[in-house]
Amino acid sequence: MASTAILAPASAASVVALPSAIASSASSSRATIFKVSPSAAHLSTFEGLRADGFPSSSLNEVWQTSAQTWSTPRHSRLTVRAAVASEAPTATKQKIRIKLRSYWVNLIEQACQQILEAARNSDAKTMGPVPLPTKKRVYCVLRSPHVNKDSREHFEIRTHRRLIDLENPNAQTIDALMQLDLPAGVDVEVKLS
Amino acid sequence: MGQKINPLGFRLGVTQNHHSYWFAQPKNYSKLLQEDQKMRNCIENYVYKNIRNSSNYGGIARIEIKRKTDLIQVEIHTGFPALLVENRKRGIEQLKTDVQSILTSGDRKLRMTLTEVTKPYGEPNILAEYIALQLESRVAFRRTMKKAIELAKKTNIKGIKIQIAGRLNGAEIARVEWAREGRVPLQTLRAKIDYCYYPAQTIYGVLGIKIWIFQDEK
Numbered sequence: 001m002a003s004t005a006i007l008a009p010a011s012a013a014s015v016v017a018l019p020s021a022i023a024s025s026a027s028s029s030r031a032t033i034f035k036v037s038p039s040a041a042h043l044s045t046f047e048g049l050r051a052d053g054f055p056s057s058s059l060n061e062v063w064q065t066s067a068q069t070w071s072t073p074r075h076s077r078l079t080v081r082a083a084v085a086s087e088a089p090t091a092t093k094q095k096i097r098i099k100l101r102s103y104w105v106n107l108i109e110q111a112c113q114q115i116l117e118a119a120r121n122s123d124a125k126t127m128g129p130v131p132l133p134t135k136k137r138v139y140c141v142l143r144s145p146h147v148n149k150d151s152r153e154h155f156e157i158r159t160h161r162r163l164i165d166l167e168n169p170n171a172q173t174i175d176a177l178m179q180l181d182l183p184a185g186v187d188v189e190v191k192l193s
Numbered sequence: 194m195g196q197k198i199n200p201l202g203f204r205l206g207v208t209q210n211h212h213s214y215w216f217a218q219p220k221n222y223s224k225l226l227q228e229d230q231k232m233r234n235c236i237e238n239y240v241y242k243n244i245r246n247s248s249n250y251g252g253i254a255r256i257e258i259k260r261k262t263d264l265i266q267v268e269i270h271t272g273f274p275a276l277l278v279e280n281r282k283r284g285i286e287q288l289k290t291d292v293q294s295i296l297t298s299g300d301r302k303l304r305m306t307l308t309e310v311t312k313p314y315g316e317p318n319i320l321a322e323y324i325a326l327q328l329e330s331r332v333a334f335r336r337t338m339k340k341a342i343e344l345a346k347k348t349n350i351k352g353i354k355i356q357i358a359g360r361l362n363g364a365e366i367a368r369v370e371w372a373r374e375g376r377v378p379l380q381t382l383r384a385k386i387d388y389c390y391y392p393a394q395t396i397y398g399v400l401g402i403k404i405w406i407f408q409d410e411k
Contacts, residue, residue: 184259185214
């Protein structure tokens with residue numbers, strides 16, 4: 001069933017895909033009112049099938065417009081569903097997700113630039129380096145070798161993280177990435193999906 | 194007044210660089226850290242045993258360890274590289290095999306390089322070794338301190354402070370003596386200050402040598 005993901009900003013593909021699912025489910029379960037599901041249908045009917053489905057309206061507005069949606073006759077909803085279905089993505093895309101981790105900011109930035117250069121030279125679509133929140137591990141230790149419990153010192157380890165997505169990689173991209181020599185001190189995790 | 198924080202640790206994000214560059218997940222971190230420590234001890238022991246005699250001293254300024262997925266790069270910054278390579282390449286090969294034998298969980302390549310430090314007496318580690326050698330051959334400490342300061346002043350540094358603690362000149366009561374030249378602003382973060390602690394083993398006990406060298410200010 002559609003979950004809370006709908007109210008959150010979604011990428012173009014998912015918003016387009018969801019209304020078709022929601023419209024079908026909404027038509028099936030008319031009696032129960034789902035707090036979240038009508039909003040997607042609301043988007044498709046009232047915002048003219050725009051690809052970016054940002055539900056900027058507040059929850060109250062969504063309730064009011066959802067009430068309107070429920071009362072619209074069945075055939076308009078079916079037309080919505082048909083129109084939306086044609087915009088569904090045609091081919092499945094292959095994505096490479098690269099996750100970089102490091103304790104040093106300049107090293108991780110350097111590594112990002114290297115990866116992006118290699119990817120752009122071989123014509124792959126890149127989703128630029130997304131900085132994920134820095135993780136901090138804090139250690140509190142006693143300063144003294146013996147007694148003096150009240151006097152301590154904090155040390156922390158900061159892990160900086162970056163995310164890079166490459167879409168539709170060709171063999172050239174993968175070759176370039178394999179040959180890359182990233183600086184030591186940067187941990188790379190690659191996932192293919 | 195209070196205790197002084199180690200100036201290297203104080204400036205780690207600012208004007209001081211780390212000596213090891215690697216990333217590890219928390220479960221592997223302690224193991225890699227211990228390996229690093231063992232490697233450093235191994236190198237220093239090797240230098241101490243084989244190379245250090247009454248006239249020479251090892252002269253290692255710092256050891257940098259960089260780990261990539263299957264490669265470990267060890268860079269030894271030394272002030273007198275000729276000492277380490279005197280046996281015509283056999284010297285460093287021996288060291289390399291020694292270090293390799295320490296590395297558990299093998300099939301990782303080890304690459305060891307020697308880097309020469311210009312102006313070796315501008316590095317506190319090398320200076321401290323020089324002082325320790327002099328003290329162990331029972332030279333008067335005040336003369337040693339002055340000589341060390343003179344050696345350091347020939348390189349372009351802006352300040353130096355040397356502190357020697359322990360049974361100076363074999364006295365029964367230990368005391369602390371220090372000598373300073375120029376300025377050494379320990380509270381200024383943007384001041385690049387190199388620090389080193391080195392113990393000197395004498396017949397009377399251990400003398401602790403601390404050296405602060407103020408390189409420049411950004």
